[in-house]
Amino acid sequence: MFFNKEIECMSRKEIDSLQLERLKWTVDYCYKNVPFYTKRLDECGITAEKIKSLSDIQYIPPTTKDDLRDNYPFGLFAQPVKNIARIHASSGTTGKPTVVGYTKTDLENWAECVARIVVAAGATPDDIVQICFGYGMFTGALGLHYGLEKLGATVVPNSSGNSEKSLMFMRDFGTTGIVATPSYALYLAELAQELPFPMSDYKITLGLLGSEGCTPEMRNEIEKAWGLFATDNYGMSELMGPGVSGECRERNGLHFCEDFFIPEIVDSETLEVKDKGEVGELLVTTLCKEGIPLLRYRTRDITRLNYDSCKCGRTGVRMDKVIGRSDDMLKIRGVNVFPGQIESVIVADSRVGGNYQLVVRREGYADTLEVKVELVDATLLEKFSELERLQKELFHRIHTVLGIKCKVTICAPKTLTRFEGKAKRILDLRNEDN
């Protein structure tokens, strides 16, 4: 099933030429309508005419979240507020909120992107979808809302909170799809199991999860509890909201809506474009946005782009699930290491728990990395060789992913829980001994 097969299955050549044409339009549009970009582009001498191929995009300086904050609230808008149909904002937990504006056309394009992604996830016009994201300034709820309406599905704008009533609606309306964060979907499942109604009273077969990370275990748990099929989608308010990319039923990467966005992978320190298939920071350029067009926006998310063909038939490049934030990056022996890369190896191995700790030390002039994991599979105690094999296998897998060697230490389960919480996952002792 496709929402817009013609666009979603374009050949790479067609995508490239459409993106080039739209990139030129966007650069010109930014130059003419956003003083911030007029100055930026003048400084680096880039004009739409000078862009001859898609790779010329690398000469445009990236835009950052700070650029948005510095121009709070409407400084980066390319249209007078009169032409802005809607305003959204990020929560602003780390400073001033970032504010974004949409023209009527932007809202239509947004709904188009979301509609494609929900269809790729398996939604149909027959679905009754309950949106359990909080509404308000956050783009998640309204983004999915309009996309699902555009598809022709029945939308229940449930919002979050009052969970028992949400479950009552699910039973009484015969809700078939749910939009929620993974943790809320899990919470609702737990609550549903406590209520005196059998799980067979719920008809949910589709889970559109988003707005926070989801480990494979968590997804399995959600799917098992509800009997649904869950997919992940990606987006951020700066770029548009949900709908930037999303998983198809193959669940082997999130397809980009490449007629609306150009994704790139760069080295988060040098900002140099990485080779195809390499891991790095995702930069995204909007191609049709009128309200707040952004050139090479630094998402700070670390991922990889996969241009191989997908079984589903969609040609849109796929990004891997985000493996970390460039802010969390560690540099060990000159190699960029993202904790998420190691986490992906650890959560995939059922012999160890999800808890882990990375210890970086400096021994002489060399950095060393120790990865501490917790043993949960007690059957390995039968044989010493099984424990040694676990250690070796984790070592090799981490080596494959990172390209550096580390020491794998197997710990007892209780020992690492003391370091619960994200920040303590990394213990960098390199500057302690100096």
Next chain:
Amino acid sequence: MAIKQISVFVENRMGTLVEITKTLAAADVDIRALSLADTTDFGILRLIVNDPERAIKAVKDAGFTANVTEVIGVLIEDKPGGFSRAIESITNAGISVEYAYAFITPNIGDAYVIVRVEDNEKAEAALKKAGVKVVEQSEIISI
């Protein structure tokens, strides 16, 4: 027929053994025999106790990774060649020994050997055929 052995993962950190043994003491578990094997990174503590069920529950509740394995207990003569005879019969039956550890008893002249093999039934049959005494769980408990 087999004897229940408790295996506990021992992290290479000072005080781990104290924590495990204190846990067992608090649960009133009496240790009959033990073996601690280790590498530079970790160890496995293997225990034969008077109450395996209570022991496993106690260590698991305390958060340790632990497992119950069935092993064979062999009663041998506490003199040169006693252990050799037992091992030889198992080896002749084509069964390899993963590990073994011994302990003596208050009965002068007797010693027990705990043997871990892949196939307990086959090993027991071979031992009995060679006239080696295989001990029961109840016998270990009553020591």
